Structures are given as C-alpha cells and as structure tokens.
Amino acid sequence: MSLKIVVLAKQVPDTHNVGKDAMTPEGTVNRAALPAIFNPEDLNALEQALRLKDKFEGSTISVVTMGLPKSAEVIREALFRGADNGYVVTDRCLGGADTLATSYTIAQAIKKIGDFDIILGGRQAIDGDTAQVGPQVAQKLGLPQVTYAEEIIDIKNGRATIKRHIDGGIETVEAPLPLVVTVNGSAAPCRPRNAKRVMKYKKASCPAERTETTPEMEALLKAKPYLNINQWGAADIDADLNQVGKAGSPTNVKAVKNIVFQAKESRTMTGSDADVESLIVELLSNNTIG
Amino acid sequence: MNNVFVYCELEGKTVADVSLELLTKGRKLANELGVKLECICAGADLNGIESQVMPYGVDKVHVFDAKGLFPYTTLPHTALVVKLFEEEKPQICLMGATVIGRDLGPRVSSALTSGLTADCTQLEIGDFDMKVKNEKGEMVDKHYTQQLYQIRPAFGGNIVATIVNPEHRPQMATVREGVMKKEILDNNYKGEVVKHNVADYVSEADYVVKVIDRHVEKAKHNLKGAPIVIAGGYGVGSKEGFDQLFELAKELHAEVGASRAAVDAGFVEHDRQIGQTGVTVRPKLYIACGISGQIQHIAGMQDSAVIISINNDPNAPINKIADYVINGNVEEVVPKLIKYYKKNSK
Numbered sequence A: 001m002s003l004k005i006v007v008l009a010k011q012v013p014d015t016h017n018v019g020k021d022a023m024t025p026e027g028t029v030n031r032a033a034l035p036a037i038f039n040p041e042d043l044n045a046l047e048q049a050l051r052l053k054d055k056f057e058g059s060t061i062s063v064v065t066m067g068l069p070k071s072a073e074v075i076r077e078a079l080f081r082g083a084d085n086g087y088v089v090t091d092r093c094l095g096g097a098d099t100l101a102t103s104y105t106i107a108q109a110i111k112k113i114g115d116f117d118i119i120l121g122g123r124q125a126i127d128g129d130t131a132q133v134g135p136q137v138a139q140k141l142g143l144p145q146v147t148y149a150e151e152i153i154d155i156k157n158g159r160a161t162i163k164r165h166i167d168g169g170i171e172t173v174e175a176p177l178p179l180v181v182t183v184n185g186s187a188a189p190c191r192p193r194n195a196k197r198v199m200k201y202k203k204a205s206c207p208a209e210r211t212e213t214t215p216e217m218e219a220l221l222k223a224k225p226y227l228n229i230n231q232w233g234a235a236d237i238d239a240d241l242n243q244v245g246k247a248g249s250p251t252n253v254k255a256v257k258n259i260v261f262q263a264k265e266s267r268t269m270t271g272s273d274a275d276v277e278s279l280i281v282e283l284l285s286n287n288t289i290g
Numbered sequence B: 001m002n003n004v005f006v007y008c009e010l011e012g013k014t015v016a017d018v019s020l021e022l023l024t025k026g027r028k029l030a031n032e033l034g035v036k037l038e039c040i041c042a043g044a045d046l047n048g049i050e051s052q053v054m055p056y057g058v059d060k061v062h063v064f065d066a067k068g069l070f071p072y073t074t075l076p077h078t079a080l081v082v083k084l085f086e087e088e089k090p091q092i093c094l095m096g097a098t099v100i101g102r103d104l105g106p107r108v109s110s111a112l113t114s115g116l117t118a119d120c121t122q123l124e125i126g127d128f129d130m131k132v133k134n135e136k137g138e139m140v141d142k143h144y145t146q147q148l149y150q151i152r153p154a155f156g157g158n159i160v161a162t163i164v165n166p167e168h169r170p171q172m173a174t175v176r177e178g179v180m181k182k183e184i185l186d187n188n189y190k191g192e193v194v195k196h197n198v199a200d201y202v203s204e205a206d207y208v209v210k211v212i213d214r215h216v217e218k219a220k221h222n223l224k225g226a227p228i229v230i231a232g233g234y235g236v237g238s239k240e241g242f243d244q245l246f247e248l249a250k251e252l253h254a255e256v257g258a259s260r261a262a263v264d265a266g267f268v269e270h271d272r273q274i275g276q277t278g279v280t281v282r283p284k285l286y287i288a289c290g291i292s293g294q295i296q297h298i299a300g301m302q303d304s305a306v307i308i309s310i311n312n313d314p315n316a317p318i319n320k321i322a323d324y325v326i327n328g329n330v331e332e333v334v335p336k337l338i339k340y341y342k343k344n345s346k
Helices: A040-055 A069-081 A101-113 A134-143 A195-201 A215-223 A273-285 B017-035 B052-056 B073-090 B099-112 B238-253 B259-262 B317-321 B330-344
Strands: A004-008 A012-013 A036-037 A058-067 A086-090 A116-124 A144-156 A159-166 A169-176 A179-183 A231-234 A252-258 A267-270 B004-008 B039-042 B060-065 B091-095 B116-120 B122-133 B140-154 B160-166 B171-175 B194-195 B210-218 B229-234 B254-260 B284-288 B306-311 B324-327
Touching: A004 A040, A004 A101, A036 A040, A036 A069, A036 A215, A040 A058, A040 A069, A040 A116, A040 A144, A040 A179, A058 A069, A058 B324, A069 A086, A069 A195, A086 A101, A101 A134, A101 B099, A134 A144, A134 A179, A134 B099, A144 A169, A144 B099, A159 A179, A159 B099, A159 B210, A252 B122, A267 A273, A273 B324, A273 B330, B004 B017, B004 B073, B017 B039, B017 B052, B017 B091, B017 B122, B017 B171, B039 B052, B039 B073, B052 B060, B052 B073, B060 B330, B073 B099, B091 B099, B099 B116, B099 B171, B116 B140, B140 B171, B238 B254, B238 B330, B254 B259, B254 B317, B284 B330, B306 B317, B306 B330
Parallel strands: A004 A058, A004 A116, A058 A086, A086 A231, A116 A179, A144 A179, A267 B324, B004 B039, B004 B091, B039 B060, B060 B194, B091 B171, B116 B171, B229 B254, B229 B284, B284 B306, B306 B324
Antiparallel strands: A012 A036, A144 A159, A159 A169, A169 B210, A252 B160, B122 B140, B140 B160
C-alpha cells in the first residue's frame, strides 16, 4: 500500500525569539527584523509524514504553503528532508486572511491536488497560536479530523490508529482515511536535512522568486524540472474572491496595542545575603510566606 | 434567538471548571446585552446535569444525551452544535480553549462561516466603526453597536489585539481555564431544560472516529490553586536549575511553574506552563526566577497579590509589575532564599 500524503506548512516570524535587535526605540516589535522560520509543529507533522513514507513504500509527500513568494523556503526545507514536491499558494488578493479565509484557500489548493489519503499539519502556528486552520480545512473538505496527535501508530484497512493528547491524558483513536491530522509539538522531532537532497534541491524555486530569468536558469529548469516549485494564484485553485484574503475574513482587528507595562512601585535590592535575608524576614512577618 | 451560548465540556458526568467560568462570564455578557444565557451539555447519562450549571444563571440548558457522545469525538459534537445554532441563531458562543474547545470551535466556525478568536484573555461589549461597501459599491462608514470585543495577546505576545466580527454570527471565542472567575449566581436559579432527540441532530455516519483507548489522570500538581508559585524562565538555564526551584517550592509549600521559553527549552514539563497558552494563576505570592516577562506570560500571572522578580537583567519587563526586584543570578539567589527561610521560619 502506498499513500498520497499532503503536509501543510507555514513560514512564520520567529516570535519565540524576539531579541533586542527586533525592538524599535519605541519598544515595539519590528516584524521585518524577525527571522522567518518553518513553523515548528509543521516540522513535527512532516516527520510523521516521512515515517509513513518510510513504512509504506511508494508513498509521496506534497507540501502546501500559503504566503509570500519567499515562503517557498519552507518547501525547499521540506524537500531537503524528504518531501517529494511542493506548492506555494501566493497571490496579492490572499493577503490579510484570517483563519477561515486561509483554510478556504488551502482547502481549494488541496482539492486542486485532488488525490490524497492523509493531510498532516502542525497543531498550530507560533505567530497566531490559534490551532484553527487544521480543523477548518477538514470541515471544508468534509473530512474527519484528529487534532493534537502524538503519533500515527499504524494505517491499515483504510483506517489510521492515532495516539493523541487530551486534557489531562492521552487517548488512542481510530479514524477512516482520507483524514486530516494535526500534530503536537511533543511528537517526534523532524529528522535533519539529507545532504544529497540538499545538493539536489538547493536551486529549487517558485516562479515568483525568479525575478530575472537568465538563460542558464531556463536551461537548468528544462534539464531538471523538479527544481521548479509549483506556484498557484487564486485563479489556479478556482478560489471565490469573496472567500479569500481580507474579504473572506469574518474577523476584524479593531485595535492593536503595543505592550507597555504600567510600572508598579517596586523595591529593588541586590542578591546579597543581607538583602535576601531581610526580604525573607519581611515576607514572614507579613504572613506572605508561612 | 440572539442569545449568549456556552458549550459545556464534560468529563463523564462532570461539567468542566472552564465551562462554569464561561457561564459566569456569559451571564454578565447576557445581562449587558439584555438577552438570555443558554448552554449545551452533550454526553452520555446526563440525567440531572442541569443542577451543575443552573446556579450560574443559565436560562436554558440544551441536553444531548446519547451513548456515542462520550468520549467526545469531533463530528457528532460539531453536527449537533451547528444544527442547534442554525435553529437558535445565537449572537455569542463561548467555549473553553481546551483540547476539546480548540478541536470543536474551528470546525463549527467553518461550518457556519463565523469568526472565531482563540485564547481570549478578556471579553467585553462595545461599539465598532468600519468602512463597508453600500449598494452602489461606495465605501461608507457603518456603526455597529453591542459587539463582542475578543481581546487576546497576539504575535508572540508582543501586542494585544481586540478582534470583532461585525457581520457574522455567532461571534465565537475560546478562553483558557482559569482566565475568567467562576462565581455561583444563585443556587436556586431556575432555567428551562430542553432534552433534544440526538438522532435529529447527529447521523450514524458522524460516529466514524472511534476512541479505542483513553487515559485521563488527575493533575500531578495543583498549580492553579497554589497559594505560592515559584516560576522559572529561560534564565534558569537548565533542568538542574529547576531542581533548585523545586527545592525552594518544597520549603515554602509552593508549586513550580514555568514560562513558555523554559518549557520549550525542555527544562520542565509542558503542563507547568503559565501564561496565555498555559495555566492562569492568582497566588498570594509569585516568585519569577529568570523570567523576562513577555505579555503572554504576564497574562497568566498578573493578578498575583505579591510578585518577586529575580533577574540579572535590571531592565527585564517583568520588573515593572514586580513588588520586589532582586538584581542577581537565579542560581545564587534561590539557595539564599532557601537558607534564610530555613533560618528564620518557625
């Protein structure tokens, strides 16, 4: 048995590592200064896909991402680690999308791919932390979903057995294919890049990344068509323009406030023995500690 | 029509705390809007379930009682919520930002094309102005009253965003356990109970996903209810560094929590994470060790009565909300706290 696997991946700003360089003098975040990374839990999803590919010979992995042309970086990264091909869904009209418009767009892209057995994605992306796109894609495709997956234990007779997290515990579920699975960050980490695959795919790019088409590039693409990463716009996936981007997003951002902490009257002290002891004595005397 | 709904989460026959917290908040929102509070209880063997929710001021309890509805699986619960909402047309729907709520919420919102905001830290009612297209295709100002403000930290916690969904109903939001306060309104509150015929809402085909094994354990710690919390951040540096915090916690009868950075670094288990995407705590004493204080962490501990920050960076943002700031290294200060506590207590 071979499987057609789709992995959903997102390029995200590295919000977990907002360093001092990324802060403006006003104390706000300069988003442009944040490095763009492969959303961490999407890498966990890719690993589950690669394990299925290892187990079921002849399986293929297609990676789908939506974003700016440079989000083709996550496709390349996935190719380096063992994916077979990728699709960048990029179009100006897709900008400003909330999770609902995003999931519509991704569902349309998956419909265009057409033939698939299992769709894997990270539980959530670190720039929004919503965990909404996976279930919404499943709903739009009319498929069952298994969220918070830890491990795909097996697939047989058209049913997947999956271990997943629940609040305060774990459960094992059995669900029929085709199926959408979102993978938790606690699942197995993704294997590293494969050196041979890096050599093979390092020049892969999507059309929008190739601002200048040199004759060398054209010759290269002709000789090695796998270096062309598929790129789709809204028209290519038959998207209804009322359902994508800002227009297709029910949620509106009313206000955004940068965080400024209100300073409290605080007492500052050193870590010296005398200071620490006087603090302990004070906390004991006012019964803050017993 | 137009009421406030809360989806109540059930473990067996017990309504989850987070749902009771949302009923408390939902009651306040309903009062402000002049509408009723309704809730959904879906599970198995739910006779008398209403007695658990009624005291929070529920006007109508929708009970869906069928064997296949517990343990929770996505499709049957989605089917009944979606159909009920198509009939009842609520204006607001609140769910816990739990594994269940974060599995169900997006599925329902997608089916109803309604907006959903995850992990809200505040919910308020207010007005909203937006430019919309009129019949002639011109952009004109439109004023919306009594919208649900869904307020949450965003972008890794560096900003706080207020989200509204003016044109779509219901306005959906998930909220983590402990963020809202649970308060009984009236032990004798009388609301209506409607027992629905589940087969009218859920088809046999919806039961395709089977739970074949399930282990739920009581929490290993009581971080949420602990009077003293010792929390470590990335600045603690290692698992061994956390051992010291556990030692201090043992002395003070405290619990140990952590920032997301410390959890991500693998210093401590995920279930000890404090903040927007973890546990919210309100202890009488919070000792922040090597925590810089990103807003999503602050969101989970700012109501602590007394805050001590131990940090070698005098400009750490958390120092601004701390009552006591100790400028020093965690690994040096924590052993001193233990030493002088032992010396001065009793």
